[in-house]
Amino acid sequence: MTDEPRPRKILSLKNPPTRPLGPEPIRKAAPPPPPPPPPPQVFAWKCKPCGAGFNVGDQLADDVVIRCPACNAKIGQVADFRADPTPAKLRARPVKPAA
Ligand SMILES: [Zn+2]
Numbered sequence: 403m404t405d406e407p408r409p410r411k412i413l414s415l416k417n418p419p420t421r422p423l424g425p426e427p428i429r430k431a432a433p434p435p436p437p438p439p440p441p442p443q444v445f446a447w448k449c450k451p452c453g454a455g456f457n458v459g460d461q462l463a464d465d466v467v468i469r470c471p472a473c474n475a476k477i478g479q480v481a482d483f484r485a486d487p488t489p490a491k492l493r494a495r496p497v498k499p500a501a
Contacts, residue, residue, distance in 0.1 A: 443455070444497075445457055445497050446458065446496065446497055447477075447483065447494040447495070447496060447497060448494060448495050448496075448497050449470040449472060449473060449475060449477060449493065449494055450477075450493045450494055450495060451470065451473055451475045451493060452470060452472050452473040452475070454470055454471065454472030454473065455497060456468075456470060456471050456472075456494075458480060458483045462480045463480065464479065464480050464481035464484070465479055465480070465481065466479065466480045467479055468480060468483065468494075470493075470494075475493060476493070477492065477493045477494045478491060478492040478493060478494065
């Protein structure tokens with residue numbers, strides 16, 4: 403007796419999917435816009451050694467020594483900042499406000 407294997411029926415899709423099957427890709431929400439940059443800080447003084455800007459508090463006593471917040475240079479006493487004209491030993495120059 404012959405035992406020939408029967409030809410297999412070939413399956414084919416009539417309408418193949420245009421995209422791979424699976425769940426819909428999740429669309430990522432657009433990232434929130436970056437926060438606006440802070441407004442430029444206005445400094446009344448500029449450190450002579452390094453050029454960093456800083457302010458001298460109005461409520462400070464005259465004998466308080468001001469140091470540069472950036473380079474820590476000893477700039478002068480509060481009284482020197484209040485003198486007009488500023489003494490030459492003061493290691494800072496006044497920042498002229500932009501007109
Ligand atoms: Zn400095």
